Amino acid sequence: MSREFIKTMAPWEKVNIARHKDRPNGKYYIQNVFADFLEFHGDRTFGDDKAIVGGIAQIGGISTTVIAITKGENTKENIERNFGMPNPEGYRKALRLMKQAEKFNRPVVCFIDTPGAFCGIGAEERGQGHAIAQNLLQMSRLKTPIISIIIGEGGSGGALALAVGDSVFMLEHSIYSILSPEGFASILWKDGSRAEEAAEVMKVTAQDLRAFDIIDKIIKEPRGGAHNNTQKMINSIKKEIYDELNILLKKDKKTLLEERYNKFRKMGSFN
Numbered sequence: 001m002s003r004e005f006i007k008t009m010a011p012w013e014k015v016n017i018a019r020h021k022d023r024p025n026g027k028y029y030i031q032n033v034f035a036d037f038l039e040f041h042g043d044r045t046f047g048d049d050k051a052i053v054g055g056i057a058q059i060g061g062i063s064t065t066v067i068a069i070t071k072g073e074n075t076k077e078n079i080e081r082n083f084g085m086p087n088p089e090g091y092r093k094a095l096r097l098m099k100q101a102e103k104f105n106r107p108v109v110c111f112i113d114t115p116g117a118f119c120g121i122g123a124e125e126r127g128q129g130h131a132i133a134q135n136l137l138q139m140s141r142l143k144t145p146i147i148s149i150i151i152g153e154g155g156s157g158g159a160l161a162l163a164v165g166d167s168v169f170m171l172e173h174s175i176y177s178i179l180s181p182e183g184f185a186s187i188l189w190k191d192g193s194r195a196e197e198a199a200e201v202m203k204v205t206a207q208d209l210r211a212f213d214i215i216d217k218i219i220k221e222p223r224g225g226a227h228n229n230t231q232k233m234i235n236s237i238k239k240e241i242y243d244e245l246n247i248l249l250k251k252d253k254k255t256l257l258e259e260r261y262n263k264f265r266k267m268g269s270f271n
Helices: 011-018 026-033 075-080 088-103 121-125 128-141 156-160 181-189 192-202 206-211 230-248 253-267
Strands: 035-040 052-059 062-069 108-114 146-155 167-171 175-177 217-219
Touching (some): 026 062, 052 230, 062 088, 062 230, 088 128, 128 156, 146 230, 167 206, 175 206, 181 192
Parallel strands (some): 062 108, 146 175
16 A cells, blocks of 8 residues: 555644534444444443443444543533543543453444543542553453544544554544644643644644554545534444454454554554
8 A cells, every 4th residue: 555645734734623623523423323322331430431432332233332532512511521531430431341342242443532631630649541551451452353543633642542453543634643732842842832833743644644554544534524524424434444343353363462462563663
């Protein structure tokens, strides 16, 4: 496959589309891509984090565990969902559902849209770093197929905690990076106003990440972004998930784990 990609927009333009207030969120895709969704709640330790929605559903007759880091659709819901910034109990809920999927031989599909994990005092006291690290470890060993799709923002370890997948996809105008361009500019140049410049330097776009083999596929969006034709976007995502599941489900568990290990081991060898 060619690694040359035509960039039709500047990285900062893509950052703004990824953050667009009308962009479909993770919960929306669960409700419209899948059928018969049954939501599960809580991490069985502290509480239920509404920044992460998860449960079981059907896609093309395949029983699937589906998990999404989701933002709200309005100000009230954004506050309720902490603007898509999960607490540790959210990541523990996600891991609980993944382990359940492994037990019942269900594949896992993750939708990712977060500026990053919540960094408040309470989150740190309840083990934010440990919760993320456990997800990375356990997902690398999970004996069932995993598809991860970045649908908007993919920020830092908060995104990576659901992105250790056999197949990692990005929507055309989504972004994926170690932190926000504003945070990068503030740390590197002590000037958050240089975020647009930082977005260029950081290589945050789906096209950049595909060129580096960090992701496996770019899912094309309607002209101007997913929010401009949500039904077309739903149809595209549904087809990509269904087709990929039919490939992954044919692999035996040993092959699946070996390929997943080699995939992320290769990424760790970058200089």
